[in-house]
Amino acid sequence: MRRAIWVLLIIGLITPLTWAQGRPLTIRYHGWSFFLVTTPDGLRIAMDPYGNIGYPFPEVEADVVTVSHEHSDHNNVELVKGSPRVYRGVPPGTADWNRVYERFGNTRVFVVAAFHDDVQGTSPRGLNAVFVVESDGVRIAHLGDIGQSALTDGQLRALGTIDVLMIPVGAGPFTVTVPQANNLVAQIQPKVVIPIHYKTPVRQPPTWPGLDERPFLEGKSNGRRQGHTLVVSKDRLPATTQIVVMDHQQP
Numbered sequence: 001m002r003r004a005i006w007v008l009l010i011i012g013l014i015t016p017l018t019w020a021q022g023r024p025l026t027i028r029y030h031g032w033s034f035f036l037v038t039t040p041d042g043l044r045i046a047m048d049p050y051g052n053i054g055y056p057f058p059e060v061e062a063d064v065v066t067v068s069h070e071h072s073d074h075n076n077v078e079l080v081k082g083s084p085r086v087y088r089g090v091p092p093g094t095a096d097w098n099r100v101y102e103r104f105g106n107t108r109v110f111v112v113a114a115f116h117d118d119v120q121g122t123s124p125r126g127l128n129a130v131f132v133v134e135s136d137g138v139r140i141a142h143l144g145d146i147g148q149s150a151l152t153d154g155q156l157r158a159l160g161t162i163d164v165l166m167i168p169v170g171a172g173p174f175t176v177t178v179p180q181a182n183n184l185v186a187q188i189q190p191k192v193v194i195p196i197h198y199k200t201p202v203r204q205p206p207t208w209p210g211l212d213e214r215p216f217l218e219g220k221s222n223g224r225r226q227g228h229t230l231v232v233s234k235d236r237l238p239a240t241t242q243i244v245v246m247d248h249q250q251p
Contacts, residue, residue: 023136024233027164031055031248032203033074033144033196035166036062039107039135046084047131047142047166051076054204055248064102064109066131068144069116087111089129089144095121097129107135112158116175117147125174132159137234140164141188145197149180151187163237165190170198172210181216191237194230194244202248213245 023040030036032055033048046062051072061082067075069090077086087100089111100111110132116125125147133140141162151159165188168175175197176184185193199212217223223243230244 022233022235024231024236025135025138025140027140027194027230027232027246029194029228029230029246029248030058030060031200033068033142033166033168035142036060037133037140039104039133041105041107041135043104043107043135045107045109045133046080047133048074048144049076049079050074051079054202056202064104066109066133066142067129068131068142069126069128071145074144087131089131090127095127097127100129100131107133109133112141112155114143114146114151114155115148116145118149118180130155130159132162138163138232138237140166141190142166142196143168143184145175146184147175148184149176150183156187159188162188162190163234164192164194164232166194166196168197169195169213169216170210171215172208174210178211178215185241190241192230192232192242192244194246200248217243217245 026038028036032050034050035047037045044062045064047066048068053073057079060080062080062084065077065080065084065086067088070092091098097113102109112130114128114130115121116128117123121127128144128146131142139162141159167181169181171177195213195216199210225245228247
C-alpha cells in the first residue's frame with residue numbers, strides 16, 4: 001500500500017500544463033457532494049453523483065465522471081447521461097487506489113491517495129480518493145469523504161496550489177469534524193472553499209447524524225452564500241480565502 005501511495009503522490013508533481021489565463025470554468029452544484037464542472041473548452045466533469053438520499057435527480061450529461069469512493073451517496077454513475085468515461089478512485093472490493101492521470105486537451109484529472117478515516121484506512125471506512133481537476137490555470141480539489149485530520153507533506157505536494165477546495169463539513173461518523181475541516185483548509189490554503197456533505201432539509205433519512213453548514217461558518221467573516229452556479233477564472237480569484245456556500249436547489 002505504501003508503494004501505491006508513493007506512486008499516486010508522484011503524479012501531482014508533474015509539470016503543469018501551459019494555460020491561456022483568464023478563461024472561466026463553471027461549477028454547478030447539485031447538492032451533497034455532487035458537482036458538474038465545465039471547463040473553458042467545454043469538457044464536462046461530473047464529480048461524486050449521489051444515489052437516493054433525498055435530493056432530486058437532476059438531468060446531467062457529462063464527458064467524465066469521477067468517484068471518490070464506493071459509497072452510494074457518491075457513486076451513482078448511472079445518473080449521468082451521455083457516454084462518459086468513469087474514473088473510480090478506489091476500485092470496488094480492493095484495498096488500493098486507482099492510478100488516475102488523464103489529459104483532455106488543456107485539462108488534466110488526477111488522483112491523490114487519501115483515507116476515509118484517521119487511522120491510515122484500517123477502519124471499515126477504508127480508503128478515499130481526492131480528485132483534482134486542473135484547467136486553464138485553475139486547480140480544483142474534491143476531497144470526497146476525507147477522514148484525515150491532517151494531510152501529509154507528500155499529499156500536500158501532490159495537490160499543489162489549490163484554487164477551489166470542495167470539503168466535507170457535516171461531521172457525523174463519516175468524515176472530518178469541523179475543527180479538522182478547519183485544519184485542512186489552513187493546510188491547503190485555497191482561494192475558494194465550497195462546503196459539501198452537510199445536512200439539509202432534503203437529506204434523508206432525517207435522523208442522519210451529521211451537522212448542517214452553520215458550525216463550519218461560525219466565527220468566520222469570509223463566507224458568503226451563492227446560487228447553484230459559480231464561475232471562476234485564474235485572474236479573478238480572491239486574494240484571500242473565501243468560503244462560498246452554494247445552493248443545492250434546482251433552478
